[in-house]
Amino acid sequence: MITPSPGLREHVAARWVRHGAGPLPPSLPEPAVDLLVMPGRGLWLAGAEQVARQGELPPGGKLIGFRLRPGACSAWLWLAADEIPLGGAPIEDLMGTRDARALEAGRLEPRREPDALMLRVVRAMAARPELTVAEHAELACLSERQLRRRFGQAVGLGPKAYLRVTRLHRAVESARESLKLGKPPRWADIAARHGFYDQPHLLAEFRRAAGCLPDALADGRFLQATAAPPSSRSAHEQH
Template sequence: MLVPDVDLRTWVTDVAVETVPPSGTQASPPDPATTLVFCSAAEEAFVVGPQTRGKYFRGAEAHRLKVRLRPGRARAVLGVAAHELVDRVVPLRDLWGSAVAPGELRRVLAERLAAVDPQRDALVTEAVRTVPSSGVAATARALHVSERHLRTLFNDAVGLSPKQFTRVERVRRVVASGKPGSWARLATELGYYDQSHLSAEFRATMGVAPGAFAAGRFPEAQPC
């Protein structure tokens, strides 16, 4: 994994180069963030918007450069409301008006970020940080905004409602935990009502029960 430049660190969570194997299934958990993907197979850059459900892929071998924006940053970077990108994959040139090579990305990002409203950006950052643990009402009070304004802000900047955002973040933590056999404890740690709540939410989002996922028993994969 490559570490983002310091001046972009508050906008990019990570930059990774990955190889997609020619066989087998690749599981992709839901993600509240928007990701820029440069794919060798397509020879083009794409924007993968916030994903509300897990996906499973198979396909030919390819190499990809992935730049994951922090949740809430898509609006400022791409110039469109994030809710327009939810569960979509869009060619980057359709949003920026022209193709961008990987080597030009840092320069283009820096140019776009120079025009960002720092006050609004600070509000989005704090809302994204606080909502999962505190909820909408408490976060709105802490930020001195109405609950309606907070929901509108999330819809525009993140693309998801606060409730959707919290659900996706929790499921991602279940996927990352890889703890088969300890679901009850994990449910408590992540704020689920109980193990049944965790299992139901995981199945609705990932298409299989958490135990089956941990064992590698995935749903049928789609061509990548």
């Protein structure tokens, strides 16, 4: 079992657990790198998602994931987040055996600080998701090319992809809040509030990212199936 050092634990946004084998549950893509404890297969890293993963959970026990904050990979694991395979890879293949063992034992030390400017960009995207990538680049005093390169290294996705995924998360969370209050989600209002052109645009983005038909979102089935939160908030909500 991995025992992250106190410094590394500060860069974990959420811990989650999946039990048993079988199809992966419905979900939205997560725009963050996950450090995985795989049953019988040791530690893996899995890259940030633009589209929710499909497939089967591995047999042999529970799957534990540590969702890493932006910048954690380059600071602590000495890897650019956008170099980590989406499908995952053993930590030894990415870091080498010695560093992988140090990570598992809680003895790994950071080599650098996270990219503070990219952390500010992530916070700006949360505060003003309606802005374009060009506008965020201008606020950061960077060219769009510089922003794309540094953002990908810190987060694992390009800024445009990150904005698309996080906007969808916020829209779905707004719909879930409506259900908690006993009200049907007003999709046109939610779409406008979270930067979509209109309701059809939101539903099309949902279908592309979640891999299921928009009617699952419209009648609340997806919202109910994904209502159980991880042990702490997701990476795109905490920075």
